[in-house]
Amino acid sequence: MGTKLNLLLCVWGLLLGCTVGRFVVEKNSLRVTAPSSLKGTYECAIGNFGVPMYGGTLVGSVLYPKVNQKGCLNFTDVNFQSKPGGFPTFLLVDRGDCYFTLKAWNAQNGGAAAILVADDKAETLITMDTPEEGKGTDDDYVENISIPSVLISKSLGDSIKKALSDGEMVNMNLDWREALPHPDDRVEYELWTNSNDECGQKCDSLINFLKDFKGVAQLLERKGFTQFTPRYITWFCPEAFLLSKQCKSQCINNGRYCAPDPEQDFSSGYDGKDVVVQNLRQACFYKVANESGKPWQWWDYVTDFSIRCPMKEKKYTEECSDQVIKSLGADLKKIKDCIGDPHADVENPVLKAEQEAQIGKGTRGDVTILPTLVINNRQYRGKLSRPAVLKAICAGFLETTEPSVCLTPEMETDECLVNNGGCWKEKSSNITACRDTFRGRVCECPVVQNVKFVGDGYTHCEASGTLSCDFNNGGCWKGSQGGRAYTACLDDYRKGCTCPPGFKGDGVQSCEDIDECQEKTACQCPGCKCKNTWGSYECKCGSGLFYSRENDTCLGAYSATGVSIWMIILIVVVAVSGGYAFYKYRIQRYMDSEIRAIMAQYMPLDNQPEESNQVHHNI
Structure with missing residues (x-):
């Protein structure tokens, strides 16, 4: 067809x-890596059947069969399947005698990972297509071809055959990464x-x-x-x-x-x-x-x-x-x-x-x-x-x-699943710089819940911004004990890791509790009893006195002026109460005088003298 x-x-x-078009042969790259005499990059034409590995590459070692060199018969006595640790097999066959698809089908059944068809004459590369309907398609094998197939030039095919006959291993890389824009x-x-x-x-x-x-x-x-x-x-x-x-x-x-x-x-x-x-x-x-x-x-x-x-x-x-x-x-x-x-x-x-x-x-x-x-x-x-x-x-x-x-x-295959792709990863969480893409992994510090991590992506990444302590505590020390929790992460304008008050250390690996009692940095007032706690301390005064942490001192029953605390409190209460009573009295007097003044405009009051000049109205 x-x-x-x-x-x-x-x-x-x-x-x-009108404009005369042209048929374009689609190609991918073939790079020979060994032997040194053949090293270089060559063109090959992509077959219109099988599965080209668009966007990817395939490394293999070339094999040219001693018999059935055109690949038109089943490879019943050989197995091209690569052994563990070895390169996949690229089977090289010659053009001619049968359809391209049949060559690929036989190569695939023999265990080859790809098929290279060497042209039988010096010409520009052509596209290997499927047979016309009704010709060589009695079976549905064409639709089952799953290996990539390429056509190479006669000169390259001859060079590969010579190298193989000389006992040299021919390794190559089939590259489809640029086959599509x-x-x-x-x-x-x-x-x-x-x-x-x-x-x-x-x-x-x-x-x-x-x-x-x-x-x-x-x-x-x-x-x-x-x-x-x-x-x-x-x-x-x-x-x-x-x-x-x-x-x-x-x-x-x-x-x-x-x-x-x-x-x-x-x-x-x-x-x-x-x-x-x-x-x-x-x-x-x-x-x-x-x-x-x-x-x-x-x-x-x-x-x-x-x-x-x-x-x-x-x-x-x-x-x-x-x-x-x-x-x-x-x-x-x-x-x-x-x-x-x-x-x-x-x-x-x-x-x-x-x-x-x-x-x-x-x-x-x-x-x-x-x-x-x-x-x-x-x-x-x-x-x-x-x-x-x-x-x-x-x-x-x-x-x-x-x-x-x-x-x-x-x-x-997700390349980040193996050794995290060689990228940075936070040990105590699943945050990683490895991101798998269609063409391979990239190491980029991630953005997690609007928090951007910065770094080279390979050796380190650290959270930035005001939410940096939300992820692995910003890489800083944190601990909890007895219902108390402390962190060395500074989530403000300062940033970084600093042990909180009551602790000493680098803030990253560790923060150790400071014994304020032993180091005599607190609770030094006369008669005080000091007890160290994790991250803090407790100080108690004798004889019912009260400890003031701010001044590191005990407040007794009387202050320096001789007035007891309770007396001060009582005086304050009395003063407030008296002030409030006086305020109510003044308000009441003011309201009474205002009401009397208003009523006096309409009737004489008992304690108000009558006016001598009254006004009479004639009827």
């Missing part, structure tokens, strides 16, 4: 008469797909991938970690063949947008134009969902449609599609407006944009293999499986910005 599609796209590109904290990716579900193993694996990857894709999209765009490959029919049976069966909009017939039978079953219309419907669903702020709903639509409307059950129809759209609550009218009239002799803006996007721009290259995943404008190579694709997407994040899903055990 891939070859046929390539040819169709080449014809389409020539007929289009990782410029920022968001990954942009596209999936060039197809709604056809009757193309055999490739269609089945694509549908299974969509169902399996839906959950993680929607999670990443909802949280803003990724920006996903579905894409659909189409081509147009040359004008000279517009009236042909092939174009009428496979194209819409008067030959502008075409797709292959699902059964390769123009007289029965569904036609290529049915596939184009459904592709358009899926693209329009995404467009409308994206405009409503819910682009992740596309995954629900395509997976539900594949379940509810399969070709084999004759449900691959517009009516079934409408039911799926309505069940998801999407705007059916907007989607139909986007689809337009497939029979009209006009351009469809959505499909036209898809055709233009197929031509490679920048580092991406033309999309000629279906399906194709494009991550950060670079084509993904390898099988479509949830772990493999997620690992590749995770490799597209800027270092240290990967979401937590990229650090799950199925994705990688």
Whole structure:
């Protein structure tokens, strides 16, 4: 299928008469570390099957078999599985006689960790692809290939073989860390797909991938970690063949947008134009969902449609599609407006944009293999499986910005679990400077509950800020005894570790109780009895006297003026009481005089003389 599609796209590109794209061979780095005669970095092409280790590296030792050197037969008599303490085996085989996938499958079954295919002629590197449908795919082994595969040049292959024949060990490092760009904290990716579900193993694996990857894709999209765009490959029919049976069966909009017939039978079953219309419907669903702020709903639509409307059950129809759209609550009218009239002799803006996007721009290259995943404008190579694709997407994040899903055990081994990654760690707590990322651990002093730790991350980190004593007591001494607790941590403007009053020491390792009684620094008054306590002391005076800690003295029954304390207290009480009584008396007198003055304005009072000049009113 891939070859046929390539040819169709080449014809389409020539007929289009515009910018001529190109197919880009995706590569990773191969660094030979031994022998010294071969040391250096070389290019190799990533195979479009198996699981490339995007974002990671793999170290191994090369082995070239004495028999079955093209790897077309099972390696029944040998075991390439590495022994404990040894390097994994990279099996080197020659190109030719069988499919690349079969070579990889046999190498994997033999225990190899990776396969290197040496080209059989001097040429630029090519992409090793899976066989066309119906050729060499009687078994489902292609989908079960899990080791990485690379194609190396003939010259490098010959050099490796010579070194091995001379008895030298060839060690190398396969490096995929820069195979995908990782410029920022968001990954942009596209999936060039197809709604056809009757193309055999490739269609089945694509549908299974969509169902399996839906959950993680929607999670990443909802949280803003990724920006996903579905894409659909189409081509147009040359004008000279517009009236042909092939174009009428496979194209819409008067030959502008075409797709292959699902059964390769123009007289029965569904036609290529049915596939184009459904592709358009899926693209329009995404467009409308994206405009409503819910682009992740596309995954629900395509997976539900594949379940509810399969070709084999004759449900691959517009009516079934409408039911799926309505069940998801999407705007059916907007989607139909986007689809337009497939029979009209006009351009469809959505499909036209898809055709233009197929031509490679920048580092991406033309999309000629279906399906194709494009991550950060670079084509993904390898099988479509949830772990493999997620690992590749995770490799597209800027270092240290990967979401937590990229650090799950199925994705990688947490390097902080072994010796804390060589980073600083507080012995008495779980606070550590080791942080595992997709590309390896980093040693950075952490921020814990808004408290920032500062240091080099390797040998030391210490809490800073006003809450520093909340974490491991700021690295200072602390102790408790007899219901009392003391700390040497200063959580104020001074900072640091200082033994509290009543203790002596460095404040970090220890603080020892000071015996104030023995050192005669307290309770030195005549007749006092001193008792040391942890962190303090007790002092008692004889003859009922009271001890004043501030003055380190005993206060007796009388002060220096000869007045007893109780007499002083009594005098104070009497004075306060007398003052309060006098205050009440003065208030009462004042109120009486004010009331009398008011009443005198309306009637004569007994003790007030009558006025001589009275006023009479005539009636």
